[in-house]
Amino acid sequence: MTAPAPTPAIDPPLPAGRRPLLEVVDLHVRFDTAAGSAQAVRGVSFTVDEGETIGIVGESGCGKSATILSLPRLLPPSIATISGGSVRFDGTDLLHANERTLHSVRGGEIGVIFQDPLSSLNPVLRMRRQLTEGPRQHLGLTKSKAAERALELLTAVGIPDPQRRLRQYPSEYSGGMRQRAMIAMALASEPRLLLADEPTTALDVTVQAQILALVRRLRVERGLSVVWVTHDLGIIAGLADRVLVMYAGTIVEQADVRTIYHQPHHPYTQALLDSIPRVDVRRRSALPSIPGAPPSLIDPPLGCPFTARCAHRMERCDHERPALRVIGEGHTSACFLDITPKKSS
């Protein structure tokens, strides 16, 4: 007799009416470079609810951009490989989706705005062309209907004289205007999720503030979910509902935005918060910075990746990697420390 067939796994019943729009489980991304194979993302899990805004913070090279760009599989396959995990968008498994599904999800369900608006716009195509191709494909609009829509979009993102602007090329736009146009382009086909890869880094502070205000307004108007990646905790404070702090390809802390700022648990989060200038605190000494550099991801350390730079380092940190554990309501941290070691001033 053959062994009894294994019982099919039964998914736990979903909580009524609440289901995450995006569900990322144990995502791994590997970059194959000349220097070796780097584990850019090492087991990242998170969810994004309908209408929710998630902020992902971390320094350069922590894997935050790799994380969000791998969701709609936009990383170049020649160097980046999604080596494990699952990504479900509204029930669709994106990592195993066929080309057709991907083409309709990209742009149609998930819009992306990129770091450098100039290089992300095609220099030889008029803006009208670039703004209308999405809606024509995803919403099935005619050329003239799509042009009308492009006009509305440019108006919605606050670009004056849109009729003239549509006829222009990206090089004729100013930096801030290009980013507004990028946002218009990302929202053109009515996506439900907006992924933002450090879109304000290249802009000056005034323009940055305008762009943030614009996204906050559009988010409410259109009921968008947003995943916003940045190295700037200041931006996240005014934008996100929930914050993920990433370090060396892993999430080290996750909590709602108030908790992250007022009761950070992970020493890395604390160090990040201490290194931003604040107007409400008087300082006599220079702004502290975090000594050292993140570990190599080609040969990641066995223990906690932050141990070499950590002020609270213990012996077990060197050879045991702390897992994310729940330390409060909706608050997880990947650190062995028992209590909140220090209340951020």
Place this chain on the structure above:
Amino acid sequence: MSLLQYVVRRFLLAIPTIIGLSIVTFVLANYLPGDPLVRLLGERGAANPKIVATYTKRWGLDKSGPERYFVYMRNLVHGDLGRSTTTQRAVAKDLFDFFPATIELALAAIVVAAVGGVAAGMLAARFKSRWPDAGVRLLALLGSGVPVFWLGLLALEVFYLRLHWVPGPEGRLSSSTHVPPHTTGMYTFDALVHGQWATLWDALRHLILPAFVLGAYFLGLIARMVRASLLEIGGANYLVAARARGMSERRIMLVHALPNALIPVITVLGLAVGGLLAGAVLTETVFAWPGIGRYAVDTAKGLDYQAVLGVTILIGVIYVVSNVIVDVLYATLDPRIRIGR
């Protein structure tokens, strides 16, 4: 600066170039060996004092070099390029008759080079480091490495003598085919316009091999350039952004990547016009193609001073004008050039 302004400016800038070109050509032609009168009139004419006197007056031969230049230019503006001692006809008439054959051949070669080169380059870039890429690169290397006259003879050996796919080196039409009514002088075009399908087919069969031979060098060059520039822009952010908007790989290649990759190719097309006219001399000789290249060879052999001068100036003007056209194409394709002035 609007596109129209740019075009007008580029054409105005071409005028001094053409004047300079005519001066250089004129000065060089004056250094051809032999008695200029004999060159112009032939032995018999030079012996007749009446003819000599008329010619001396008409071309200002008793005047200084600069004055002779102005006389030549004045006659040129009036359409008089002198007489060819080889054909015993007016040079202007000769050029008018021979030129369409060359234009037809060169245009066909450009089409072959551009279409074939872009297609081959796209194929190579798409299958980088796989066999289509290796094949295209090898063919491109052969195409641009083998001399035109040898390639021409080889092509005739294979496609005419062995395979009988094309007619032999007998010119532009079979002897049994009538020349189509003159509209442009380009037989394929004229036959098409007048609906003479048999003539069109015959003209195309005669045209295809020389066009491939003449275009081979630039086909190879363009294939390698398109491949390199497609690979260079392959990871460009704007392509990732287009992908993020849900565009298909096909559309990304054709609409987003190709126009950017073609910008450097346009420059090559400008150079190609000069190279093709030079190559036409050899190709036309190999295929007995009655064009301006063969006319240049035949007249140069006879030290046919005014014919050589006429051909040289005509080719020079075409070269300058085609470069202006390339600049304009450039500005059309890449808007940044117009803005950057």
